[in-house]
Amino acid sequence: MQKNVLALTKEPYFLTYFEQNDTDNLTVCDSFSDLLELVKSGTGKKQSYRLVFIDESVFSKSDVESFLKRLHEVNPKLFYLVCCSGLNEELLIKLQKAMKNQVVILDEKPEYVLLKQAEIQIARLADLQSEIAKKSDQLETVQQKLDVRGKLFNNLLSVIKFDLEGHIISINPHGTKEMGWRNAEVLGTSIHDIVLWSNDGSGIVQYFETFSGETRYFDNEGKQRWAFAQVKKIKEENGSFFYFVGKDITEQKQFARRLQYENYQEGILKAKSDLIHDIGNTLNSMNATYGVLASGVEQLKGVANYIERWCEEKQSLSLPVETSYNFIEAIENSCHFILDKHFSKTTLALKNDLALLIDAVGTKQQILPVESAKEVINLYNLIQEVVLSSQALLNEKQINIQVLNTDPSIFLKLSHNQLHQALLNLIKNAVEAIEVSAKEIRQITLQTCQTESEVLLSVQDSGGGVEMSNLTEIFNYGYTTKAGGSGHGLHSVANFMNKSGGKVEVTSSKDNGACFTLTFPISLSEI
Structure with a gap:
């Protein structure tokens, strides 16, 4: 006898059958209301019910359809074995469809052997249904994961679908957001109008069916940007299409440059x-x-x-x-x-x-050798080299340069060339500041100082100073207040100082001009 059976019957023939078959797993109900409550609870003495037996000793033929539908609404996973004679074929088909083939109707009292065989088969169907439900749940979980991956994919990467002629058919939302395109302007256009294919980053190359590498593309404003992209040709039901999957790398590219x-x-x-x-x-x-x-x-x-x-x-x-x-x-x-x-x-x-x-x-x-290795340099000697290198420019502009308090015993361990270039940049900026100033005094002053924890090197000019609104931005890459400036000089000085573990600061006033101070930690000093 299969476990977890509910029975609603008063027929001695069926009660005798159930008494002979493992009564511990059977619950006999006296009324439909009792049966309905147990079905609602979904819990038997040992585990959930799976089979409900009903015969016409407790209901009339006219009630069969309404009883079964009510039970099925409460618990759609249950199977039913119903003994009721005289049901027409149309009603049987209707019940099977409504109950999703989970009901077996017996037209007359079967022998006990056949009744038991029917229970066994129904139990197998119940087990199969349970297994299918588990697989369905697993499939749903997998589908949810795929949906999450799909959303993540759409949120991280630009995906463009285009046909064999290059015409763009669709673009995902992220493509319009990150890559700077508008759907209405991109759809229908040729992908070759907005993407320049290049595998080595040096120029346009012939576009092939499969592509992987860096590409240049144009956003809505016509600005050229960079993306890392992959293109694959996919066969679909209505033909072959290409998929462009890209990620904008403009910021990384600019940083690398x-x-x-x-x-x-x-x-x-x-x-x-x-x-x-x-x-x-x-x-x-x-x-x-x-x-x-x-x-x-x-x-x-x-x-x-x-x-x-x-x-x-x-x-x-x-x-x-x-x-x-x-x-x-x-x-x-x-x-x-x-x-x-x-x-x-x-x-x-x-x-x-x-x-x-x-x-x-x-x-x-x-021959442009790259020598970024640190070396021990004498600060006094380096300053003299910089002054000598700048002397022709200073003479031409009639600007005087003086070096104060230079201790010949200060040594630093860092890149000689980079510090040399940093000082040249500061002196060049000082010359330009004096040139645009109307002051009679035209002078640049270099001064060094060593404390217990730091080595300071300052470059002071007699110009008109830096505007207060520009003081916080003059070290930013590309920022310049000069008509022909590039914004690279002071940024490179700041980069060099940061990499060296030091810092560069500026103070300014209209009366005293601008003073740029390079501060090196004592750890860079070797005495």
């Missing part, structure tokens, strides 16, 4: 330092050559004056031909002497110096 710019700047700094040294030596040589040429020019001027006086005297004196010939010969010898002494050798020297200068520039343009 800033790092690349800083590393490149580091290499340029080394080449620039070497180039300045080579150019300085060559210019010194050319300056000496210019002195020799100037002396030769002065001597030629003297010869020209002498010829002029002789010509004037010749008009009043009658000189013999021999005397005139000797004079011209003397002038010729003098010119050859001057040419040989002052011009021939110096012309060759200038030609050689220019060749060396051109070669030095070409070499440094081709």
